[in-house]
Amino acid sequence: MSIKIQPEAITSLRGFEIPERLGFGTVMAPVMFRARYQDGRWSDGELVPYGPLALDPAAKVLHYAQSCFEGLKAYRCGNGVGLFRPERNAARMAHSARRLCMPPVPEPLFLDAVRTVASHCATLIPGNSGESLYIRPFLIGTQPDLAVTASRAYEFYVIASPSEAYHAGNMRLWVERQDSRAAVGGTGDAKVGGNYAASLLSIAGLKERGYDQSLWLNPGNRHTIDELSGMNFFAVMDGALHTPALNGSILEGVTRDSLLTLARDLGLEVHEREIDIDDLLALVASGTCTEAFACGTAAIVSPISELGDGERRYRLSQAPGPVAEQLRRALLDIQEGRAEDRFDWMQMVPLASD
Amino acid sequence: MSIKIQPEAITSLRGFEIPERLGFGTVMAPVMFRARYQDGRWSDGELVPYGPLALDPAAKVLHYAQSCFEGLKAYRCGNGVGLFRPERNAARMAHSARRLCMPPVPEPLFLDAVRTVASHCATLIPGNSGESLYIRPFLIGTQPDLAVTASRAYEFYVIASPSEAYHAGNMRLWVERQDSRAAVGGTGDAKVGGNYAASLLSIAGLKERGYDQSLWLNPGNRHTIDELSGMNFFAVMDGALHTPALNGSILEGVTRDSLLTLARDLGLEVHEREIDIDDLLALVASGTCTEAFACGTAAIVSPISELGDGERRYRLSQAPGPVAEQLRRALLDIQEGRAEDRFDWMQMVPLASD
Ligand SMILES: Cc1ncc(COP(=O)(O)O)c(C=O)c1O
Ligand SMILES: Cc1ncc(COP(=O)(O)O)c(C=O)c1O
Numbered sequence: 051m052s053i054k055i056q057p058e059a060i061t062s063l064r065g066f067e068i069p070e071r072l073g074f075g076t077v078m079a080p081v082m083f084r085a086r087y088q089d090g091r092w093s094d095g096e097l098v099p100y101g102p103l104a105l106d107p108a109a110k111v112l113h114y115a116q117s118c119f120e121g122l123k124a125y126r127c128g129n130g131v132g133l134f135r136p137e138r139n140a141a142r143m144a145h146s147a148r149r150l151c152m153p154p155v156p157e158p159l160f161l162d163a164v165r166t167v168a169s170h171c172a173t174l175i176p177g178n179s180g181e182s183l184y185i186r187p188f189l190i191g192t193q194p195d196l197a198v199t200a201s202r203a204y205e206f207y208v209i210a211s212p213s214e215a216y217h218a219g220n221m222r223l224w225v226e227r228q229d230s231r232a233a234v235g236g237t238g239d240a241k242v243g244g245n246y247a248a249s250l251l252s253i254a255g256l257k258e259r260g261y262d263q264s265l266w267l268n269p270g271n272r273h274t275i276d277e278l279s280g281m282n283f284f285a286v287m288d289g290a291l292h293t294p295a296l297n298g299s300i301l302e303g304v305t306r307d308s309l310l311t312l313a314r315d316l317g318l319e320v321h322e323r324e325i326d327i328d329d330l331l332a333l334v335a336s337g338t339c340t341e342a343f344a345c346g347t348a349a350i351v352s353p354i355s356e357l358g359d360g361e362r363r364y365r366l367s368q369a370p371g372p373v374a375e376q377l378r379r380a381l382l383d384i385q386e387g388r389a390e391d392r393f394d395w396m397q398m399v400p401l402a403s404d
Numbered sequence: 405m406s407i408k409i410q411p412e413a414i415t416s417l418r419g420f421e422i423p424e425r426l427g428f429g430t431v432m433a434p435v436m437f438r439a440r441y442q443d444g445r446w447s448d449g450e451l452v453p454y455g456p457l458a459l460d461p462a463a464k465v466l467h468y469a470q471s472c473f474e475g476l477k478a479y480r481c482g483n484g485v486g487l488f489r490p491e492r493n494a495a496r497m498a499h500s501a502r503r504l505c506m507p508p509v510p511e512p513l514f515l516d517a518v519r520t521v522a523s524h525c526a527t528l529i530p531g532n533s534g535e536s537l538y539i540r541p542f543l544i545g546t547q548p549d550l551a552v553t554a555s556r557a558y559e560f561y562v563i564a565s566p567s568e569a570y571h572a573g574n575m576r577l578w579v580e581r582q583d584s585r586a587a588v589g590g591t592g593d594a595k596v597g598g599n600y601a602a603s604l605l606s607i608a609g610l611k612e613r614g615y616d617q618s619l620w621l622n623p624g625n626r627h628t629i630d631e632l633s634g635m636n637f638f639a640v641m642d643g644a645l646h647t648p649a650l651n652g653s654i655l656e657g658v659t660r661d662s663l664l665t666l667a668r669d670l671g672l673e674v675h676e677r678e679i680d681i682d683d684l685l686a687l688v689a690s691g692t693c694t695e696a697f698a699c700g701t702a703a704i705v706s707p708i709s710e711l712g713d714g715e716r717r718y719r720l721s722q723a724p725g726p727v728a729e730q731l732r733r734a735l736l737d738i739q740e741g742r743a744e745d746r747f748d749w750m751q752m753v754p755l756a757s758d
Contacts, residue, residue, distance in 0.1 A: 075550030078462055103466075104456035107563050108432060112457075112544055115469035115597025116604065121550075151604040186550060190466055196429030196540060196565060198634050200604050209461050211550060233587030233623040237602050243469025244598020248591050250470065250505040250554050269587040269623065280552050 053083075053166050054096040062099040068174055074213045074348060075184055079171045083163040083208035087153055092206075095159060097166055100209065106194035110201040116191030117243045118146035121347050122304070124168040124183040124210075124399070126175045127387040131168045131183075133397045134347075134385050136161055138304045143187060146240035151200035152189055160187065163208045169402040171210050179386060180215025184348065216348045220355035220369045223278070223344075224261040225327055226252050227360070231279065234270035238299030245301075249279040261358055263344070267327060269299060274324045281344035281352065282306040283325075286373045287333055290319035297324075305345040305381070311393060312380045318373070331357060334364040341371025351378035407437075407520050408450040416453040422528055428567045428702060429538055433525045437517040437562035441507055446560075449513060451520055454563065460548035464555040470545030472500035472596045475701050476658070478522040478537040478564075478753070480529045481741040485522045485537075487751045488701075488739050490515055492658045497541060500594035505554035506543055514541065517562045523756040525564050533740060534569025538702065570702045574709035574723045577632070577698075578615040579681055580606050581714070585633065588624035592653030599655075603633040615712055617698070621681060623653060628678045635700035636660040639684060640727045641693045644673035651678075659699040659735070665747060666734045672727070685711060688718040695725025705732035 062080035069077055078100055085095035110116045120139040125132045140161055144154035155163075164185055175183045187208045191201030231249045232238030238245060252264040265283065266276045275294050277283050282303040284293045291313050296302055313320050333339035334357060342354040353370035356363055370378075383389035384396065416434035423431055432454055439449035464470045474493040479486045494515055498508035509517075518539055529537045541562045545555030585603045586592030592599060606618040619637065620630045629648050631637050636657040638647045645667050650656055667674050687693035688711060696708040707724035710717055724732075737743035738750065 102458035113473050114600035116601050119467050150601050151608045198600050230587035230589035233584035235584035244601050246468035246552050247470050247504050247598050254505045
């Protein structure tokens, strides 16, 4: 597989000035990776200047949401760039693609694309702890045809955003008893647009009511915890770590998996199981559940300070709690190269020489 | 609200040659309507040549499926064009938009847009019974920002496709016991991309196994009938018409509503209720359920000849049956101007003079 670097891409990179305020996911790197799928095969990929996609108004992605995406981070490490477990993102994106009848992006193409973007954008990565390049691969169905059938043509892009540390701070979660983000037998374990679209309404009203995120319950039983709109959920009870077991409607987070590994390694007792929301709230009220946190690529670990259920509010006694702090530090130390990479999670990419 | 007709749009229309084979939803009219929403208000609309949309790669629609759409038909009637109940589509699209936190397209803008497209494309409408202009309004979130929050910028388009009569023919349905298209508390009663994305995998394998469409069950109880991927479901039992009651996960079809009105008017006994799939299959086997059909804007009424459930196949004794035939004729007679428009369903639009 050969990747073409358009000269205009290099020019865009040279002319780019990093704005002072970055935020998270709002400033876009001036280049992007593109590959096309047609007639059953993938084109060579190319690095091109960031710019508008020309999409036919009848493209399937615009009507039938045939799209999936990934999110991962690149960190500045010495004179290279570190990617955190990118092969997990490649595998998850292949899974998401299959769920929507899209051709999975082959792992070598996915990894080459991510590496190409990371190595060319390395100089855009801010250098302070927690700062990173957020990388967003996505795949869309582009065939212009209004039939409700899978597209025959696809485009795969990788865009990137130099980002500040994402301080979600302490989060207050709203227990969402009404809406669902994905169905049992639906697309909850895939990273596809429709799940996020379905979440927006619940999220939208939260701030005014004093909450930051919705806590989604399982759409089948409506009383066990699934996850947040973009993070997985953990709780600490009597010193042991509990997280909802994967059940088909939860996205399998790379951070979730990494924290479970680290927790076991640190000697913590770990339970992946069904967690009933009413049980959890009672344990928070009684003080048995001392801390809870959410995790994901963007925020890494975010302490939860409060759970709201209708009129009632349940406060966690420790936010951030010691377990969240310990796990966050252990993970970040590996990602930023301060600790030994004992689980072989980091992939180093040399800077592009251009 | 004023609509600008770009001179280039008129030129595109003049230069357009209608292909001999039309199909359904594949040939696009050479013009489209566009209006933009920004800073809380709608721009004036304009009719422009059909052509690619320039979308930022980070546009919310591409990642988080913030999009909804409608489908309605325009028929050639004398020296004008007839639209069928377009205000129902306007209302449904407003409902869909709200479900995804999008600003509803105001009814006057929606109707003006559809009328503008219909009147300018009138000469593209083939003249034979069943042929029509299929009109596809859609609304997409365009703000370039990777946060999982509602877009602040939107674009509303109306594209159209001169189409042949859509002969689904007799359909064989596969009872989908595994997958769901939308969750309880999800987006099933809204016409949004994610529902269709979630349907694609079930649909994809059907043809090889001898089926045409999936029959979706309610995602909450997994045993009552909801609908098809793009049509509502009806069955005739002992001469009475039965259809699943609206329950939040079924799209409220305009055709469904119209057929219910016509059926009551024709003196048929009509039941909107929960229909258990196992009960239905038993009634088909025993001969009590004699016919079943699906309905929607595209195919109007499509007889169902067979229901497949795992290894078992249940054949309907009449396909098409007399009730389906009678309702189809009654509806088409109104839509094509042969019968009196007793329910005030048709809106006539004069041809554009250009
Ligand atoms: C729905 C959902 N759950 C969980 C996660 C966390 O996954 P990861 O740790 O791989 O970022 C994400 C974010 O990617 C997500 O969108
Ligand atoms: C899921 C779904 N159900 C039902 C229908 C039928 O609705 P209508 O009769 O308004 O075309 C459609 C098509 O629009 C649909 O997409």
